[in-house]
Amino acid sequence: MIVASRKPFEEIKKSLSGYRNILVVGCGTCVAVCLAGGKKEVGLLTSQLRMSYGLEKDPVNISEETLERQCDREFLEMICDRVKDQDALLSLACGAGIQFLAEAYPEKPVYPGVNTTFIGVAEAAGLWTERCRACGECLLAVTGGICPRTKCTKGLNNGPCGGMTEGKCEVDQERSCAWVTIYERLAREGRLAQIEPMLSPGDFRSQTRPGTVTHRAYLRRYHAGSK
Secondary structure, three states, X not given: OEEEEEOOHHHHHHHOOOOOEEEEEEEOOHHHHOOOOXXXXXXXXXXXXXXXXXXXXXXXXXXXXXXXXXXXXXXXXXXXXXXXXXXXXXXXXXXXXXHHHHHHOOOOOEEEOEEXXXXXXXXXXXXXXXXXXXXXXXXXOOOOXXXXXXXOOOOOOOOOOOXXXXXXXXXXXXXXXXXXXXXXXXXXXXXXXXXXXXXXXXXXXXXXXXXXXXXXXXXXXXXXXXX
């Protein structure tokens, strides 16, 4: 899932300066799971803003809405009537959702309420770690299900590097070297032979931005090739 964290309150409030009617828009998927932008977080931030403006005797109207997803136009269209009366929108979705909301309502200023950090997993309650950089050139079949581009501090396609000491990363001695971990896993599975050849350097053509993917079932509709 996409992991994000809420921006500092003062940064959020500064970005909203001068607006009288503000709609805080949450997202019920990834950012809800990582406790950054779901319905509960929208409610807390809305209350915080109301209290802050109230103490300053500043007549700002704050309303709230949480969509199932902000990265889906179908759900963005559901709030069109509410958006009409707003001076600005504050999105607590990931970066993709924030941009899609701004695209859906180009006449309204849209501000981010979170910082998007990485694609990760839930290790435990309240703990998320990065697992994927969305490089578009997955090596997991070769590296035993361990991503060297994410787990290795240097993102090396071949390793370990010369800085590894006793299985630990030279950048962080508390962290196991990703390539040692890959070696040990493949050794247990009897698959070491597959990393004996040097892996090719990353093909950055697969990371052309912005990326586009078209499902084969929809090629005829969109007259586009899948990347």
